[in-house]
Amino acid sequence: MGSTIGDIGEFGLIARVTARFPQTENVIIGPGDDAAVVRAADGRVVATTDLLVEGQHFRREWSGGRDVGHKAAAQNLADVAAMGARPTALLVGLAAPPDLATAWTDALSDGLNAECALAGAAVAGGDVVRSGTLTIAVTALGDLEGRAPVRRDGARPGDVVAVCGTLGRSAAGLALLRAGADGPAECLAAHRRPRPPYAEGPRAAELGATAMLDVSDGLVQDLGHVAAASGVSVALRTGALPADPVLDEAVRVLAELGAGPARPAEYMLAGGEDHALAATFPAETGLPTGWTEIGVVTEGDGVTVDGAAPVRGGWSHFG
Amino acid sequence: MGSTIGDIGEFGLIARVTARFPQTENVIIGPGDDAAVVRAADGRVVATTDLLVEGQHFRREWSGGRDVGHKAAAQNLADVAAMGARPTALLVGLAAPPDLATAWTDALSDGLNAECALAGAAVAGGDVVRSGTLTIAVTALGDLEGRAPVRRDGARPGDVVAVCGTLGRSAAGLALLRAGADGPAECLAAHRRPRPPYAEGPRAAELGATAMLDVSDGLVQDLGHVAAASGVSVALRTGALPADPVLDEAVRVLAELGAGPARPAEYMLAGGEDHALAATFPAETGLPTGWTEIGVVTEGDGVTVDGAAPVRGGWSHFG
Numbered sequence: 001m002g003s004t005i006g007d008i009g010e011f012g013l014i015a016r017v018t019a020r021f022p023q024t025e026n027v028i029i030g031p032g033d034d035a036a037v038v039r040a041a042d043g044r045v046v047a048t049t050d051l052l053v054e055g056q057h058f059r060r061e062w063s064g065g066r067d068v069g070h071k072a073a074a075q076n077l078a079d080v081a082a083m084g085a086r087p088t089a090l091l092v093g094l095a096a097p098p099d100l101a102t103a104w105t106d107a108l109s110d111g112l113n114a115e116c117a118l119a120g121a122a123v124a125g126g127d128v129v130r131s132g133t134l135t136i137a138v139t140a141l142g143d144l145e146g147r148a149p150v151r152r153d154g155a156r157p158g159d160v161v162a163v164c165g166t167l168g169r170s171a172a173g174l175a176l177l178r179a180g181a182d183g184p185a186e187c188l189a190a191h192r193r194p195r196p197p198y199a200e201g202p203r204a205a206e207l208g209a210t211a212m213l214d215v216s217d218g219l220v221q222d223l224g225h226v227a228a229a230s231g232v233s234v235a236l237r238t239g240a241l242p243a244d245p246v247l248d249e250a251v252r253v254l255a256e257l258g259a260g261p262a263r264p265a266e267y268m269l270a271g272g273e274d275h276a277l278a279a280t281f282p283a284e285t286g287l288p289t290g291w292t293e294i295g296v297v298t299e300g301d302g303v304t305v306d307g308a309a310p311v312r313g314g315w316s317h318f319g
Numbered sequence: 320m321g322s323t324i325g326d327i328g329e330f331g332l333i334a335r336v337t338a339r340f341p342q343t344e345n346v347i348i349g350p351g352d353d354a355a356v357v358r359a360a361d362g363r364v365v366a367t368t369d370l371l372v373e374g375q376h377f378r379r380e381w382s383g384g385r386d387v388g389h390k391a392a393a394q395n396l397a398d399v400a401a402m403g404a405r406p407t408a409l410l411v412g413l414a415a416p417p418d419l420a421t422a423w424t425d426a427l428s429d430g431l432n433a434e435c436a437l438a439g440a441a442v443a444g445g446d447v448v449r450s451g452t453l454t455i456a457v458t459a460l461g462d463l464e465g466r467a468p469v470r471r472d473g474a475r476p477g478d479v480v481a482v483c484g485t486l487g488r489s490a491a492g493l494a495l496l497r498a499g500a501d502g503p504a505e506c507l508a509a510h511r512r513p514r515p516p517y518a519e520g521p522r523a524a525e526l527g528a529t530a531m532l533d534v535s536d537g538l539v540q541d542l543g544h545v546a547a548a549s550g551v552s553v554a555l556r557t558g559a560l561p562a563d564p565v566l567d568e569a570v571r572v573l574a575e576l577g578a579g580p581a582r583p584a585e586y587m588l589a590g591g592e593d594h595a596l597a598a599t600f601p602a603e604t605g606l607p608t609g610w611t612e613i614g615v616v617t618e619g620d621g622v623t624v625d626g627a628a629p630v631r632g633g634w635s636h637f638g
Contacts, residue, residue, distance in 0.1 A: 033470050034399075034471075037402065037403070040359035044358055047444065048354035070569055091366055093456050131372040132451075135450065151352050162334070248502075
């Protein structure tokens with residue numbers, strides 16, 4: 001039998017976990033002191049925090065420790081990128097039952113590290129405590145490198161709406177896991193380890209994006225926040241959504257199983273957790289490779305899809 | 320009956336809570352976007368995170384929402400101060416059951432705000448999710464204002480050891496609550512709402528403190544981290560510990576109830592969570608008002624009390 005975190009104790013766990021964290025030049029003081037010290041050369045720091053709770057945001061039977069580490073890091077690092085900033089560091093709080101295997105926390109650490117490496121960040125500190133509910137609290141920090149932060153309230157009528165990254169694959173992957181299907185593998189992987197396009201956040205900011213966010217609750221719901229904050233309407237065209245043969249195949253498998261909506265567009269519009277970036281740009285902007293124009297900003301309010309107000313997409317954590 | 324957070328939903332709760340957060344000049348972008356933007360004029364940011372779990376770190380029957388907000392903020396803000404930095408902002412993650420009363424989250428917000436105000440900080444962002452276990456994840460940020468961070472590894476033989484803030488009151492308060500006693504009120508208050516001496520962290524850094532930390536697990540255990548990191552021994556004298564008539568009275572009450580150690584010094588040496596600051600200074604340093612010299616740094620390792628190695632104090636979260 002392997003050891004548990006109860007066997008090695010709080011300080012043993014801290015030593016074991018922090019030994020796995022490589023440091024970077026952005027981390028001036030890493031784990032082991034009262035607090036970390038992280039470079040913030042811009043004179044401002046971007047900071048965001050999210051909690052992942054077992055049973056709500058992941059299931060250990062569907063996602064390994066490494067998957068959970070990737071996902072916990074990704075959803076916070078994507079929030080940093082969505083402000084137009086480059087991620088620098090992560091702080092990680094772990095609340096866990098004493099019988100949790102150290103092999104699982106090792107894998108969690110490796111997943112956090114690997115995802116950080118994709119974004120140019122490093123784990124700079126954290127906390128471990130006992131809890132009956134396995135919970136991971138991640139805070140990500142980032143550097144604007146002199147750029148203005150891209151908020152949600154800057155979209156203007158005439159702007160184009162564009163996305164970068166996959167849409168709907170994570171939601172389809174979750175539906176496949178619920179239905180007991182073992183493929184398409186890319187959709188299962190997208191649910192376990194989203195792949196946000198980190199570098200595109202700063203790039204969109206440099207190109208003059210007027211508003212931006214990462215798609216975490218669903219494209220329609222999240223763009224609804226942009227519409228509300230900016231005092232505009234967002235008009236999406238399903239025909240413009242990026243073609244995705246992997247998602248098409250997943251939807252075909254789900255249809256055969258009698259599980260889930262029949263149209264890929266429904267996953268793309270309502271599915272969250274891929275952590276794609278959605279942004280608005282002035283009409284004259286030449287969109288770079290990787291970005292797809294999916295609609296326009298108009299006078300009005302709310303989000304329309306092919307001219308009609310959509311059925312409310314996404315989901316609320318309490319409602 | 321009052322409303323619950325399940326009644327108002329995730330976005331209702333976010334709107335309700337963030338409406339209670341006053342902003343400060345350090346918060347450039349506050350709650351409501353993908354991430355906060357916080358001033359970090361120094362070009363470095365101090366960052367620390369802690370989790371508080373119901374049943375482990377607080378009990379709702381002993382501490383109100385406002386108390387828990389004060390405590391959650393205080394223990395993180397104290398970590399920032401212990402690096403020699405001035406706190407600027409807090410990020411707060413709340414994982415809670417849907418039947419939690421909005422009156423409780425309102426009180427939590429008010430406690431967070433009030434404690435931030437004592438330290439010059441403000442709540443800049445956060446997250447709310449559903450969980451069966453009430454959990455609060457707090458991240459605090461701070462500004463070094465050009466000072467070098469004060470670490471744990473700089474204590475040198477010949478340095479004096481000093482503390483600022485109360486010692487042992489929180490532990491005595493917890494023992495009183497466990498014993499069902501309703502006083503002394505100052506000790507119950509110290510357990511519910513510790514009062515770290517925030518401004519003394521930057522002041523100690525300016526005075527040339529060679530090592531510093533906040534006392535969270537117990538004075539002997541925490542100074543053991545300084546000894547280990549610095550490669551020195553810390554020699555404490557119980558006769559030098561600051562006199563505290565309030566603690567003396569609490570210990571007298573506890574002795575009458577047959578609960579807890581009989582000597583105030585034991586609470587001062589082993590009790591954590593007052594979040595006093597402990598620091599080492601070059602011998603020639605004139606200690607300011609509020610700091611009490613309690614020992615010296617010598618060659619060797621570990622912590623001694625009146626010349627003897629102490630029974631292991633403090634506690635571990637898993638062991």
